[in-house]
Each structure stands twice: as structure tokens, then as C-alpha cells.
Amino acid sequence: MSELPADVVLMWGLRDASRRGPKPSLTTEDITRAAIELADAEGLAAVSMARVAERLGNSTMALYRHVKSKDELLTLMSDAALEEPSPLPDGVDWRTGLTFWADNVLTTLRQHRWYAEIPISGPPAGPGNLAWFDAALGALADTGLSEEGKVGVVMGLMTYVHGQIRLSVDLAAGFTDNPAAFNQYGAVLKQVVDRRRLPAVARVLDAGVFDPVVTFDESDDQDFDFGLQLYLDGVAGFIERTCS
Structure with missing residues (x-):
């Protein structure tokens, strides 16, 4: 050994x-x-x-x-902590399979909020992580992608999912410690942002995107789902370019 x-x-x-x-x-x-x-x-x-x-x-x-x-x-x-992944539903396409997989990673790691504090020092090598890696690769089996392409897609997806988990944990802790900083964020920026220097940020503020929030719900998956579908849109384009 x-x-x-x-x-x-x-x-x-x-x-x-x-x-x-x-x-x-x-x-x-x-x-x-x-x-x-x-x-x-x-x-x-x-x-x-x-x-x-x-x-x-x-x-x-x-x-x-x-x-x-x-x-x-x-x-x-x-x-x-990852335990065993749920089997992918039978007969689903790659996009549904990867969405199912990502949602399950999110659900599993939310049961162990401390997971986000452990540094990621390398690619998956343990039996738990490799079981999840295998499940995601399996969702791409019928896409026509090369094995290297499948690994690239899954590693990118892992980066997104783990990044979102870590960000949501940190933001939830920040909101708990200082909710005023979140509620006043937009108002503070409106006072300091120079519209000539930061015109795109000014337009976001005008649109009310950073208006006060009453609560920060860590279990609200709207932002996660939005980013996930954007990533999968990119994967769809990659598959079309590579496999057509």
C-alpha cells in the first residue's frame, strides 16, 4: 500500500x-x-x-x-458526509439528470453545514465523493461527449454547486450577525456610487435589485436554480458544438 x-x-x-x-x-x-x-x-x-x-x-x-x-x-x-447518492431517475435526459444530481448534492450538504468550512484540496478520491462523481458522469453517458469532455462538465458543475453552498452558508451567517448591513446595502450604494464611473451598477440600483430584504432564507433555491440553468445552457451549447 x-x-x-x-x-x-x-x-x-x-x-x-x-x-x-x-x-x-x-x-x-x-x-x-x-x-x-x-x-x-x-x-x-x-x-x-x-x-x-x-x-x-x-x-x-x-x-x-x-x-x-x-x-x-x-x-x-x-x-x-456525502453518503450514497440517490440513483438517477430512469429514462431522463442529461440535463434533467444533472439537475437532479445538483439538487441532491445541495440537499445532502445542507444537512452538514460545517462541510463548507473544510478546504477542498484536490479532485475526488474517496469512495463517497467518487460515487457522486460517477453518478454525474453517468448522466452524460448518452450525450456523445468524450470522457474528457464529461469530466470537464462535471468538474465545472461541482465547482458551481460547492461554491453556492459555501456562499449561502457565509451569507446566512453574515445576515444573522448584522441584518442591517444587508437591509441598508442598496441605500448605502446609492449614496456613494458615481454614475459616470459605475453606470451598470447605477442601473441595477435604479431597478431596485438591492432594495432592503427582510430575511435571508438559506433554503431559498431561486438563485441557485437560476445559476444552475445558466451553467447547463452552456453545457448544452458545448454538446451541440462538440457532438453535432
């Missing part, structure tokens, strides 16, 4: 599988599940090896036999 990257060995359970002797009473899966439950309840900042050990009724040293550091624990959490 030495030729495999350490994070791959960890996420695929190959480290535990390589150990000899009786089956341990504590497993990497137990530790990961407890950490996710703790993060769901109290936020990512609450997760530590000691707190997870306490939740499991074990010593901290018992956890280190399976997970060497908090960074490793976060890697495991970021893959396991």
Missing part, C-alpha cells in the same frame, strides 16, 4: 484492512460517524480528537490507533 497516497489509503479503509489480529472494538467508521454527529450538533470548531473520544466512551489514544490527526479526521468526514 506504500505506493498509494496516504489520504487514499485512509478513505478507502486500507489501513485498517492491513492490520492483523482480532477485529478491533473501535473502527475508523465509528470514529468518523461520531465526529460527523458532533459537527452536526455543535459545528466543526467543536470537533477534536478528545471530544470524539469522549462521545465514543474511549480514550483519545484509542482513536489515534486508527486516525493519526485531526486533519485525517476531517478528510474522513468530508468523504463520509
